[in-house]
Every structure is written in C-alpha cells, then in structure tokens.
Amino acid sequence: MTVEQRSSAVMDFDLGDAERDRQLMQRWATRPGILGAIAAVDHKVIARRYIVTAFVFLALGGILALAMRIQLAQPEARFLDADRYNQIFTMHGSNMMFLFAVPVMEAMAVYLVPLMVGTRNIAFPRLNAFSYWIFLAGGLLLWISFALDTAPDVGWFAYVPLSGPEYGAGKRADLWAQMITFTELSALAIAVEIVVTVLKQRAPGMSLDRIPLLVWSMLVMAFLVIMAMPAIMVASSTLIMDRLVGTHFYNPAEGGDALLWQHLFWFFGHPEVYIIFLPAAGMVSTILPTFVQRPVFGYLALVMALIATGILAFGLWVHHMFVVGLPRLGESFFTASSMAIAIPAGIQIFCWLATLWAGRPVFKTPLLFVIGFIVTFVIGGLTGVMVASVPFDTQVHDTYFVVAHFHYVLIGGAVFPLIAAIYYWFPKMTGRMMSEKLGRWAFWLIFVGFHLTFFPMHILGLQGMPRRIYTYQPELPWAGLNLFVSLSSIILAAGFLVFFIDVIRSWSSGKPAGENPWNASTLEWATSSPPPPYNFRSIPVVDGRDPLWSKTDELPVTSGLRTDRRELLITSVVEALPEARESSPQDSIWPFWAAIATSIMLIWSIFSPWAVVWGSIPMAVALIGWFWPKGEAEDES
C-alpha cells in the first residue's frame, strides 16, 4: 500500500518564478541562529565549513614547517629541542595529510559535485553534517594534544615498534591512531555520499559519457577511499589494541610482525596519494577548457586515465618498503607497477597540453596555477620514476631527496590545482571575484618560493642528509643549502599569506561575479552566485558534455517537482533517465549529537576498552533519534 500523496501537494509548475523561488527558499534554507547552523545539512554550508577548517589546518601546518625551517637554518641550532621537533614533524605530516589534503579535496567534492550534476543536495546530507563534526573533533584532538605537549612523535606513518607499547610510552601514539579513526570515518562517510550522488542524482540526460571530468575524478577518488581507508582503520585499531589490551599483532616475540604494520599502512598510504591527486587532476581538466574556451582534448582518454590510476594505485604500496628486505621478485613487480603508473599520468599531461595548444589561452590566475602545476608535477613525476627503481631508492631512502620528491607531487600535484580551483570557483561560492593582481603576486611568490625551497632538497638528499633530524653538525656540508632553503621558504610563506589576504578581502569586498564570470561550460555556472539553498530553480536537462556551451541563451529544464517538501530527482546509473522523485532530509540536530557521542567513545577508548561497550549506548540513542521518522512531508512515499 502506498501512502496517498497529500491532496495539498504543491507542484512547481503551478507557481510563477518568484513564488516558486520563495517557496523553495522557505523549504530548503538553513534556519538562522546557532541551533540552525548546527542542524544545517545544505551541502554548500557544510562544504564551506570543511574548506575553511581545512585551510586553517593548512596555515597551522605551514607554521610548523616554518618552525622546522628556522631550526634547520643553521647547524646545531637551539630553536627547538629534539622532542619538540619530533612532535612537530609528526604533526606537520599528519595534519597536512589527514586534516588538510584529503578533507579539502573531499570538501570541494561536497560543494561542487551536486552542483555539477545538477541536483539540489548531496545524497545522505545528514551523514555529511555528521562527517564534518567528526572531522572537526579529530582535528581538535590532535591540536589540543599538541598544545598540551603530548602530541604524537612517531612520524606521520607511526612505524612500529617505535609506536608500539614497548617504545611509545604515554598516550602520544594512541592520540595519533585515534585521530586517524576520526578522519577516516569522516572521509568514508563523504565517499559514500559522493558515490551515490554521482550514480543516482545526475540531471536527466547526463549519461556516463557526459559527466564532467571533475565529477569523474571525485567518483574514482571516492572508490579509492572506500577500498583504501579500511586498511588504515584496521592498522590503527590493532595498534591501539596492542598498546591497550596486550594483543600481539606487531610483536615478533609472540608471532606478530613489525612489517605487517608497513604493509597495512602503505596499502592505504599509497592510494592516499591518489586520493589527493585525482581530484586535483579533475580540477585541472575542468579549469583548463574554460581558459582556452574549447572542450577538453581526449575526454575518454582522460576518464580512462583516472580509472587506470585508481586501479594501479593499489599495486604500488611495496615501493615504500624497498629497503626492508623483501623478496627480489616482489620488488621487481612493484618497480614495474610503480613505473607503469607514469603511463596514465603521461596521458593526462599530453591531453592537457593538447587542449592548451589547440585553444586560445587566457592567462588568468587559475590558468597560471594550472601551468605551474603541470611544470612542477612533471618534475615530481620524474623523480618518482627514479625512486621507483630499487637500487636508486636504496641510496636515497629516508633522505631529503624523498622529502623533495613528495613535496613536488603533493604541493605541485595537488595544492597548485587546489589554489587554481579556489580562484576559479570562489566567485561561485561567494558571489565575488578574487583579485587578479593579488592572484598574480600569490602565484609568482608561491611558484618561485616553492621551487627555491624544495629543489635544493634533492641535492641535500643526494649529499646524504637524512629526514627527520632535528639538527646537524657544522662539519657536514649541508649548512649553506639549508640556510638557502629556509630563506626561500619565507618567499613561499609570503605567497600563501598574499593568497589568504586575497581570500579574506575578496569575500567581503570583491567585485560582484554574476552567474558565469569565466564563460564556463558546466552546470554549476547555470545558477546564481552564490547558488540558492536549493541550487537550481528547476533541475536542468543535459544533452551534451558542455551543457552551457551548446545553448548559450536558455537552459532546458524539468518541471513537476514538489515545492512543499525537499524533493530532488533520482536517475538511472548509466543513462541518467528519471526514475523517481525522492525527498531529501530536512535539517536535523541529531547528526551533531551522534558526532559528540562518537567522539566521546573514541577518545575514551584510548584509555579503556570498556568505552567501546558503554560509549556505544549513547551512540545508538543518537542514531535512533537521527533515523526515527518525524512524520514530515519528506517521509511520504
């Protein structure tokens, strides 16, 4: 039996534009006040919080990097002691990977994917809200522990036995492991939302071969998260159990194995690199066509490259373990697969170059950062092919050569495209343009500062300077380059400062942007800037890969959705044919309570295994409150 549709149901086609906007606004807007803000489930509101929080963590992590550079600027400096330095490099790595890079990429997906596929909210919006609170709690846990001088000091990959019960005294390693649980939980939640949004909520007509490349990249990234993050959750949970209840997973004396940790960590850790890089590649593939005003070259090849990278990402993890003495055959296999991943990367680079070549580039700030990305990422990729070879890796393992390599691929490969993306989508997110003048300053300072800071680290590595040393003796030949690197890092930091100033200034007083300031082709530019809470007055209909370029004056749309409940369209997976009008959940404060209950349980379980038992009761209560129907219009079927 179906519950009869209320006779009072209000359909959008019965209303004029103004009245429809008013009713949609009333239905979809986040309520004012602090309680309204806590209960918000609008994907744009959540994503904005996520992005701002992640950039705060970026700034904090950058300050830690500067502290390390001050310490290393001269031999036997006394700015930081060894213990503080250990905490700082661990914090820097963990913070940048788990609290900045992954969350910020996912947050961009949370903001952009629903807009780009033409729907009104992300799938499972309450889970989305929950995810943000969990992420925030994990970040606070790490930074409060740092403020209390009990931050983890075991490196961002927390190798056992250093992090195990024998050597890792106190609660430092547990805090690291539980911060991992927080951030992975939030990342997994977003991954599920993205998969379902992309597969089931695309605008009618947006078949698989018309999905914007950014959305493709976010879909592949979400699958990587789903397949990779359980490994680190297994790893961090077993580590905590070794430390708390005396299991022996990593204790060789009782049949455990220290290398098991490395296998589990890197089975997650290598895909992690692509979890960060693939969204960046998607950003480049989306931004580039706009600034050359022609469709991207090689759409199919680019999609295939994304998927191939995603699959190969799981076959590379052992190249982080070349010096632990694994069988030769295994090492050769992982050398081959590590070099093979250069193929899809190369395909993407050539497609981007062809797009640039065939179009008329307009050198605005986003394109500058994209070109900076291509240059930097290619250099990082080349040193990547170098360290994929076992004999070379054996020489430079744990030296500054590796530090230089991964900063080239992570900053060059992900942060440059991310800043391009901020410049590009800032007008959509805020309704205001960022400054072109400050943007150019930011680009040149960051680009030049970056290369001056990190290129010499290759040489330092070849000269034998190991990673993670808090100081070095004056007899060693490293002082000159280290001073140079430290001074260069000031230029890099100045570039980021200019970028942050530009963001803050433009947010309040930038030039109004209008709907589509770049004349871009994807659906997010078909609505106002910033978009209304319901994203689109009517769900668009798509008949090509670049919907806004095929018809410049009018937008084909659907009608027949209700305005008296939050309603959106469910479409089929392959062809995006309409299947149902589905409701989207209303605002709710329960995800917040569920996150509080989860946080209490997770932090308590650092100290007592019984937390898992007693702590799960409030969690269950919060989840029941979350899911129990409240008799709203959204519950009708």
Next chain:
Amino acid sequence: MRERVVLDVSKLPLHGMGIASPTWWGTCAFMLIEGTGFGLAIAVYLYLMSLAPHWPIDAPPPDLWAGTVLTALLLASVVPNILVSRWAKERNLKRVRLGLVIMSLCGIAPLVLRVFEFPALHVRWDDNAYGSITWILLGLHTTHIVTDLVDTLVLTCLMFSRHGDNTRRYGDVEDNALYWNFVVITWLPIYACLYWVPRL
C-alpha cells in the same frame, strides 16, 4: 538564465525501490567498506600464519561445535530473511511484522552461541598473535551481528508504529535484509579461516 521546460517528472513515484533507491546504494557502499575490512582482517590472518612455524601458535585448533552450529543457524536464517524481503516488496504489513520478529530472534540466537565460541578458541587475545587475530575476526563479526540486530529491533518497533505502512519503510526492510545476507556471507570465509585452516 532563461529556462525552457522539456521534461515533466510529476508522474514519477515519490520514492524509488531497489536500485532506484539511494539507500540501497548507500547500503551497498557500506557493505563494500566493511567487506574490504573483513578481507583485510583475513589477509592479516593468512599473513601471520605464513610467518609462524606452527599454526595455530601454542594452541589446539578451536572446538568445532559452537561455530558449526552457528554457521548452520546463520545459513538457515537466510530463508526467513529472503521471505521478509519478499513480503516487504509486496507491502504485506502483517507478514513483514511477523518476519521482523523472527529475524530479531535470528539475530539473538547467534549471539548466544558466540558466548561459547570465544572459549572454544582455547587461546586468549593476549597470548600470542594467533590469539589476537582470531579474537579480532570473531569480534569484528560479532559487532556486525550486534549492529544488524539493533537495526532489526528498531525497525521492528518502527513497523509496529504509525510510521510503518510506508513504501520508504518497506525499502528499509529490504535493505536490512540485504545487510543480514552480507553478515551471513562474510561469516563463511571467517568460519573457514578460524575453524578449518588450523586443521589443514
């Protein structure tokens, strides 16, 4: 931008069932996450086994009866589970209510047997790595039974409430049945690992 209406969707249902339901896809995604977790835990088991000179380490293989009875029970529970799912598809409220009560019992019974399974391992989690991984495998699966049981209990209450007779709820019942099948299927390789691999 000016809008031109090209498609009327007002005749579509207010909620999709099966693969037209986002919840179904969400459930699948969560099963993929947890399936990966189980797969990794089994990989850890086999990895530790490959390192050990003798397996199991310092313990006899686990007693079979509790685990085997539980396996038979889980497999048998698939029958009422599929029936509940079918009744939900037919929107037969009375039978769905009955089926959910039966499935709640099907969730409680294995927990009773689990109480006997842990001692049947003849090893503690803190004895050695073999004990650690067997306890974790068993614990991880127990967590899944408990989670699904709580879910089933809440859903049973919901179906007896005024919110029960709703396509959306029938969809929830189907998804819950899907998840129980997952809990049963994932048990089979774990059962093989825990009880039969040590006897190889």
